[in-house]
Amino acid sequence: MxxxxxxxxxxxxxxxxxxxxxxxxxxRYVGDPINNMVGQDTTIEERVELRExxxxxxxxxxxxxxxxxxxxxxxxxxxxxxxxxVSDLIAERLPATLELSLxxxxxxxxxxxxxxxxxxxxxxxxxxxxxxxxxxxxxSLPTFLIGILLILFFGVILRxxxxxxxxxxxxxxWWTTGFLTSSGLKSLIMPAxxxxxxxxxxxxxxxxxxMLEVLRTDFVKFGxxxxxxxxxxxxVTALKNTLVPVITITGLQLGSIIAFAIITESVFQWPGxxxxxxxxxxxxxxxxxxxxxxxxxxxFVVINLIVDVLYYVVDPRLRVDRADSGxx
Amino acid sequence: xxxxxxxxPTSSSPGWLARALDSDIWYSFCRSxxxxxxxxxxxxxxxxxxxxxxxxxxxxxxxASIDIMDASLPPFWxxxxxxxxxxxxxDQGRDMWSTxxxxxxxxxxxxxxxxxxxxIMGVGLGLISGYVGGRLDALIMRIADIQLSFPAILIxxxxxxxxxxxxxxxxxxxxxxxxxxxxxxxxxxxQYARTVRxxxxxxxxxxxxxxxxxxxxxxxxxxxxxxxxxxxxPVLVIATIHLAIAIITEATLSFLGVGVPPTTPSxxxxxxxxxxxxxxxxxxxxxFPGIALVLLVLAINLLGDWLRDALNPKLR
Numbered sequence: 001m002x003x004x005x006x007x008x009x010x011x012x013x014x015x016x017x018x019x020x021x022x023x024x025x026x027x028r029y030v031g032d033p034i035n036n037m038v039g040q041d042t043t044i045e046e047r048v049e050l051r052e053x054x055x056x057x058x059x060x061x062x063x064x065x066x067x068x069x070x071x072x073x074x075x076x077x078x079x080x081x082x083x084x085x086v087s088d089l090i091a092e093r094l095p096a097t098l099e100l101s102l103x104x105x106x107x108x109x110x111x112x113x114x115x116x117x118x119x120x121x122x123x124x125x126x127x128x129x130x131x132x133x134x135x136x137x138x139x140s141l142p143t144f145l146i147g148i149l150l151i152l153f154f155g156v157i158l159r160x161x162x163x164x165x166x167x168x169x170x171x172x173x174w175w176t177t178g179f180l181t182s183s184g185l186k187s188l189i190m191p192a193x194x195x196x197x198x199x200x201x202x203x204x205x206x207x208x209x210x211m212l213e214v215l216r217t218d219f220v221k222f223g224x225x226x227x228x229x230x231x232x233x234x235x236v237t238a239l240k241n242t243l244v245p246v247i248t249i250t251g252l253q254l255g256s257i258i259a260f261a262i263i264t265e266s267v268f269q270w271p272g273x274x275x276x277x278x279x280x281x282x283x284x285x286x287x288x289x290x291x292x293x294x295x296x297x298x299x300f301v302v303i304n305l306i307v308d309v310l311y312y313v314v315d316p317r318l319r320v321d322r323a324d325s326g327x328x
Numbered sequence: 329x330x331x332x333x334x335x336x337p338t339s340s341s342p343g344w345l346a347r348a349l350d351s352d353i354w355y356s357f358c359r360s361x362x363x364x365x366x367x368x369x370x371x372x373x374x375x376x377x378x379x380x381x382x383x384x385x386x387x388x389x390x391x392a393s394i395d396i397m398d399a400s401l402p403p404f405w406x407x408x409x410x411x412x413x414x415x416x417x418x419d420q421g422r423d424m425w426s427t428x429x430x431x432x433x434x435x436x437x438x439x440x441x442x443x444x445x446x447x448i449m450g451v452g453l454g455l456i457s458g459y460v461g462g463r464l465d466a467l468i469m470r471i472a473d474i475q476l477s478f479p480a481i482l483i484x485x486x487x488x489x490x491x492x493x494x495x496x497x498x499x500x501x502x503x504x505x506x507x508x509x510x511x512x513x514x515x516x517x518x519q520y521a522r523t524v525r526x527x528x529x530x531x532x533x534x535x536x537x538x539x540x541x542x543x544x545x546x547x548x549x550x551x552x553x554x555x556x557x558x559x560x561x562p563v564l565v566i567a568t569i570h571l572a573i574a575i576i577t578e579a580t581l582s583f584l585g586v587g588v589p590p591t592t593p594s595x596x597x598x599x600x601x602x603x604x605x606x607x608x609x610x611x612x613x614x615x616f617p618g619i620a621l622v623l624l625v626l627a628i629n630l631l632g633d634w635l636r637d638a639l640n641p642k643l644r
Contacts, residue, residue, distance in 0.1 A: 140626040
């Protein structure tokens with residue numbers, strides 16, 4: 001158990017170092033950092049002096065070490081485009097992305113699980129077929145197209161909902177929230193649905209598949225034989241046993257939601273990190289790209305680590321398997 | 329396994345044809361109207377892509393044939409529509425129907441090329457990983473594990489972003505297609521590698537492989553001539569579904585403005601361009617390419633679903 005966790009932590013650190021190395025390589029060797037920082041009229045002497053002062057003449061390992069140490073403290077230098085510290089930009093954008101991702105994840109779970117249970121119980125019902133067909137269409141519809149269709153119907157034709165931005169936000173310390181104003185909540189509806197739809201179909205299909213497996217097992221049959229009401233058998237006996245994989249997959253999907261937020265934010269001009277990153281790619285704003293890269297990798301590594309450990313704790317069968325196959 | 333491609337078998341050998349028509353797969357194909365419909369639709373898209381210059385009524389890239397006076401015409405059934413442009417025109421007076429045909433061509437080309445790239449990389453690494461084993465296997469599979477925990481779109485986006493910043497702007501425009509194919513291709517190799525590694529582990533202990541080894545055939549030949557044909561079945565299923573994913577990924581990247589160069593728009597680029605006109609009421613510039621994209625992806629997905637079930641002996 002301990003070795004497994006240590007192994008996973010070691011692997012996570014390795015991944016983070018690799019990502020940091022890529023980010024550093026981008027930052028240091030793509031174009032000349034000095035040229036990107038100073039104006040046209042800076043003299044050569046000043047450039048040489050700045051180069052020395054920033055430590056760009058130091059050995060590679062020294063520079064990388066400094067980059068990694070700064071990154072660990074959340075410092076990524078100045079954005080070429082915005083002329084402001086990258087950490088400020090990210091801190092400004094982080095609440096928008098996290099609020100959107102959180103609401104989408106909840107939406108996907110709250111709608112996806114009941115739909116999955118229903119389609120498993122009424123396998124051949126008309127509504128189940130409708131759900132399954134819809135889910136196939138949901139998988140075939142690219143995220144950005146869902147967003148565009150929502151904008152067309154609810155924004156342009158019906159004019160019910162705002163089509164871009166976050167609406168009015170309230171500041172709580174450094175955190176800005178859109179939950180407390182009506183325009184903020186209204187603005188959240190369409191982006192959250194757009195972002196949630198793909199995960200929703202995924203969760204629904206997963207719950208359905210797991211339920212179908214569990215419903216065939218003996219303990220469900222015995223539950224029925226004992227005369228427990230159907231509702232109890234379905235939602236307590238069976239559902240409880242399907243939730244382990246659902247929780248782990250959902251955990252892993254949390255990372256995907258943050259990544260897919262790039263697309264949703266781009267469609268709705270939602271002022272989050274994803275939009276910042278896409279703009280940074282377009283403008284070759286390397287410090288912002290590097291920072292986003294490291295931050296997203298960090299999110300993923302932490303989520304994966306937690307899920308892996310949880311899985312290991314929750315499912316005792318896994319421990320035996322792992323011991324057998326030598327840690328694979 | 330050409331009969332799975334929904335094209336009428338064209339081989340001249342009658343025995344082969346009869347065998348194909350007699351197979352379980354052909355039987356299950358004929359029994360599913362939805363599959364036949366999606367196969368026909370996919371075939372139409374392929375034909376449209378292959379013969380785009382012949383089918384499209386206009387050449388959207390020929391500046392001489394574009395008249396700015398025709399700009400932003402609605403589809404023919406709406407007021408002000410023009411019979412020549414039955415799906416309307418975009419802001420520069422290009423026929424939507426023609427641009428969609430050419431756009432689908434670009435989307436399919438990038439999708440196919442990326443899938444082939446993924447297959448070559450994934451199957452190759454999977455074969456080596458399974459056959460050689462040991463440290464190399466552990467290394468390749470560890471990399472696969474790590475990559476699998478990141479969404480494909482993010483990896484493609486990062487590779488594209490890195491290429492954008494490494495290459496000078498002019499050169500990037502030129503290489504954009506290759507960068508895109510590389511980015512999408514690399515983001516999808518893991519599934520192939522895992523599947524092929526698993527099958528290779530099984531196959532390499534079978535007698536025919538041992539026999540080949542005993543008579544002194546080299547490992548490269550064993551892998552390519554003996555093991556490869558026996559591990560390709562599942563690869564076909566993955567590839568079909570992967571094609572749909574690759575097309576979506578390409579469309580998404582192009583929609584975000586980091587995909588194909590604007591001079592050769594794909595369906596994703598068309599949707600991106602049309603998106604700007606949504607608010608001024610010209611919905612057809614973005615919705616029609618969108619419908620085309622969904623139909624294409626849906627048809628391929630349905631084919632892939634059917635193929636997976638048809639090739640799965642447990643479900644027969």
